[in-house]
Amino acid sequence: MxxxxxxxxxxxxxxxxxxxxxxxxxxxxxxxxxxDGTTVVPYRxxxxxxxxxxxxxxxxxxxxxxxxxxxxxxxLDASTxxxxxxxxxxxxxxxxxxxxxxxxxxxxxxxxENAFKNADVGQLELVKEALAERAHMLKAAPYMxxxxxxxxxxxxxxxxxxLFIPYYMAGVKVYDFVAKLHGESxxxxxxFIDKEEAKFQFPMINEKDLWGAIxxxxxxxxxxxxxxxxxxxxxxxxxxxxxxxxxLSVSHDPVTGKCDGVMVQDNITGHKFKVKAxxxxxxxxxxxxxxxxxxxxEAENIIxxxxxxxxxxxxxxxxxxxxxxxxKTSDGRVxxxxxxxxxxxxxxxDSESELTMEPKPTDKEVGFILEEANNYLKLDKSVxxxxxxxxxxGIRPLVMDSAKSGDTxxxxxxxxxxxxxxxxxxxAGGKWTTYRRMAEDVVDRVLEVEPMTKMGxxxxxxxxxxxxxxxxxxxxxxxxxxxxxxxxxxxDEYELPKDVAKHLVSNYGTRALQIAELCKADGEFYCPQxxxxxxxxxxxxxxxxxxxxxVIFACRQEYALTAQDVLARRTRLAFIDSDxxxxxxxxxxxxxxxxxxxxxxxxxxxxxxFRKWLETMNMKDRQxx
Numbered sequence: 018m019x020x021x022x023x024x025x026x027x028x029x030x031x032x033x034x035x036x037x038x039x040x041x042x043x044x045x046x047x048x049x050x051x052x053d054g055t056t057v058v059p060y061r062x063x064x065x066x067x068x069x070x071x072x073x074x075x076x077x078x079x080x081x082x083x084x085x086x087x088x089x090x091x092x093l094d095a096s097t098x099x100x101x102x103x104x105x106x107x108x109x110x111x112x113x114x115x116x117x118x119x120x121x122x123x124x125x126x127x128x129x130e131n132a133f134k135n136a137d138v139g140q141l142e143l144v145k146e147a148l149a150e151r152a153h154m155l156k157a158a159p160y161m162x163x164x165x166x167x168x169x170x171x172x173x174x175x176x177x178x179x180l181f182i183p184y185y186m187a188g189v190k191v192y193d194f195v196a197k198l199h200g201e202s203x204x205x206x207x208x209f210i211d212k213e214e215a216k217f218q219f220p221m222i223n224e225k226d227l228w229g230a231i232x233x234x235x236x237x238x239x240x241x242x243x244x245x246x247x248x249x250x251x252x253x254x255x256x257x258x259x260x261x262x263x264x265l266s267v268s269h270d271p272v273t274g275k276c277d278g279v280m281v282q283d284n285i286t287g288h289k290f291k292v293k294a295x296x297x298x299x300x301x302x303x304x305x306x307x308x309x310x311x312x313x314x315e316a317e318n319i320i321x322x323x324x325x326x327x328x329x330x331x332x333x334x335x336x337x338x339x340x341x342x343x344x345k346t347s348d349g350r351v352x353x354x355x356x357x358x359x360x361x362x363x364x365x366x367d368s369e370s371e372l373t374m375e376p377k378p379t380d381k382e383v384g385f386i387l388e389e390a391n392n393y394l395k396l397d398k399s400v401x402x403x404x405x406x407x408x409x410x411g412i413r414p415l416v417m418d419s420a421k422s423g424d425t426x427x428x429x430x431x432x433x434x435x436x437x438x439x440x441x442x443x444x445a446g447g448k449w450t451t452y453r454r455m456a457e458d459v460v461d462r463v464l465e466v467e468p469m470t471k472m473g474x475x476x477x478x479x480x481x482x483x484x485x486x487x488x489x490x491x492x493x494x495x496x497x498x499x500x501x502x503x504x505x506x507x508x509d510e511y512e513l514p515k516d517v518a519k520h521l522v523s524n525y526g527t528r529a530l531q532i533a534e535l536c537k538a539d540g541e542f543y544c545p546q547x548x549x550x551x552x553x554x555x556x557x558x559x560x561x562x563x564x565x566x567x568v569i570f571a572c573r574q575e576y577a578l579t580a581q582d583v584l585a586r587r588t589r590l591a592f593i594d595s596d597x598x599x600x601x602x603x604x605x606x607x608x609x610x611x612x613x614x615x616x617x618x619x620x621x622x623x624x625x626x627f628r629k630w631l632e633t634m635n636m637k638d639r640q641x642x
Contacts, residue, residue, distance in 0.1 A: 057495055059531050060487065062252055062574055069283060071257035072292050077103040078469055079460075080278060080294035082264050082308055085115035086240075086449055088300035089247035090456030090481075096254035097480050098460060099471045103292055104248070104256060105281055107263040109582045111244035113374065114302050116586050117411025118449050119327065119365055120357050122155065122162060122236030124148035125448075126192055127344070127351055133191075141195075143431050147450045148192075149199035151236050154450065156203065157486050158243060160500045160526035164204040165237040165355070167340040168219055168230045170393065179228065182209075185344070189233040204234035218339050221398040232339075237357065240449060241586035242524050245575060247452075250486040261285055261578055267297065267311040269439055276312060276439040285578065296467045298459060299443040303372050303414040312441045319435070319445055322372050322412045326382040327364030329407040329593055330400060334361040346389045354390070359561065360406065360593045363390050376410035377633045383408050407595040407634045416446040434458060440466050453481055488526025495527045507533050513554055520562035531574070535566035558601045563588040568605055572612040580606050580627040585634075595635040602627050 048056035079095045081088045084106025092104040106112070124147040132140035154162050169189075171182050189207035196202035208231075215230040216222065248258055261284035268291060270277045278293040299308045309316040335341065335356045343352040355362045366382045383405065391399045416433045432447030432455050442463055447455045457479040469476055485491040489498075496502040500522050507518035511533040521529035536554040555565045571577035571587040583605055584598045585591040591598040603624055610620045 076293040083300035086452040092251040102256040105262040111241040116241035148196040207233035324370035
């Protein structure tokens with residue numbers, strides 16, 4: 018697989034040194050042998066215990082509160098510039114809005130239309146920025162983030178409807194053009210297809226009055242795993258990170274009054290301690306105001322929550338490689354049908370929401386999505402409540418100044434950076450696709466607030482643009498960036514089924530080989546007291562490609578601490594099929610219990626807590642629409 022031989026330890030060093038990190042003996046693991054005989058030593062994340070100890074003892078240049086996409090992006094950006102970085106998250110990485118997106122990496126074709134309609138240069142700049150970041154994300158994690166064609170059906174029911182075809186065609190061509198202003202867009206160009214081709218590409222589409230369709234391209238991701246990989250890459254660059262660590266208060270220097278850290282509680286042990294830092298960054302998304310008030314009780318709210326509800330349907334409601342967008346539903350919103358992880362996502366709504374860690378979709382919102390969806394599906398393909406496998410709501414953090422109209426769907430997703438009187442930096446607004454640019458802007462502002470040097474030299478500019486993250490074969494020693502080679506290795510060398518191999522590569526990249534090692538009948542995975550024969554290639558549920566070995570890997574290498582971490586965000590089973598997640602949760606907890614040392618009482622409690630949370634995803638017992 019590798020182009021040339023690299024000694025095991027030098028490969029380990031090269032993987033971390035790409036981000037400026039150091040590799041110690043306890044951060045490397047037993048080498049994995051590639052097909053051509055070369056060996057690579059995978060990166061091993063520092064244990065949570067070591068990370069907590071660092072948070073207790075060190076004074077960081079930057080402490081990030083919040084382990085979502087933006088917080089993890091800030092931790093990665095700052096650590097790769099040479100800053101010492103800590104990051105704390107009260108639940109799990111991506112446990113909030115960052116795991117509840119539409120899974121698109123997009124510039125915002127709706128914002129582009131609004132930019133021209135309203136002669137809004139700001140919206141146009143937002144689209145331009147987001148499309149540049151789309152190209153970055155496709156390059157940074159090519160194993161996970163891919164281009165997705167999306168169809169805009171053209172229906173002609175009235176005499177003037179054909180006029181909308183050149184209107185939308187012009188719009189997507191401008192979208193293509195803007196995407197190339199920054200360089201390569203990373204996706205093909207848009208094009209028009211006739212009615213017959215549209216029916217072929219999306220067989221379940223309602224063909225009455227259909228004239229054809231416009232196909233444009235955006236990116237698609239597994240949002241929670243992308244978020245996790247950002248956080249893990251930050252650890253490679255030296256960041257100390259910990260989930261299940263709740264911020265209790267913001268502390269201030271008694272002389273200067275400047276923010277000098279936070280008091281936190283380790284949710285696992287209950288221990289409380291102070292994390293010291295020169296600058297604290299508040300990257301808590303919808304909950305930014307709560308942290309701002311810890312710093313300044315007189316601070317006025319700046320965040321307005323907007324709920325985005327999605328439902329998950331069986332895979333036969335969308336082709337495997339074609340999405341569909343309805344640009345304007347009956348109330349002016351956008352509706353998507355998107356293939357994702359062997360299922361179909363449909364959404365989204367966009368309405369004002371209260372701020373909560375566990376938002377729940379309402380019957381009205383789910384009913385709206387199903388009703389609108391049926392307008393674009395064949396009668397014999399119509400969707401009903403019984404078809405809903407899962408549903409979720411995510412709260413988008415919109416900046417209040419932009420929300421004067423009270424209409425959340427009309428609000429731009431631009432971001433704002435605020436520096437308080439005590440020098441705490443808050444990043445608010447924005448959207449998933451622009452996480453890297455938001456992080457870059459935040460760290461630039463941090464260095465304005467607190468100029469820092471390393472070994473007498475002023476710290477440099479951002480280095481994250483275009484750089485790969487963990488799993489991307491950055492050194493080119495595993496597969497030279499050709500991930501289909503890893504797929505073939507998993508199937509031929511490790512005898513994994515086709516769907517499992519595809520799933521592992523698209524969610525782990527090169528790290529898929531580490532999970533494959535767990536599945537070997539005669540191998541062990543750098544934990545000699547546990548035989549991998551216990552896990553093999555068994556699936557956690559028969560109809561999906563998720564493996565029991567992934568549960569073990571999540572505990573050892575991905576900081577998974579709860580069943581929800583594994584079933585909702587390391588695998589995405591709870592988001593794809595809530596009943597299937599419920600059915601296998603006891604086995605998953607048993608595996609985690611063996612790995613994490615849980616007794617029977619602790620396991621029973623974990624199952625109960627997971628099932629209670631799962632009620633926010635399960636629509637089975639709700640009313641029908």
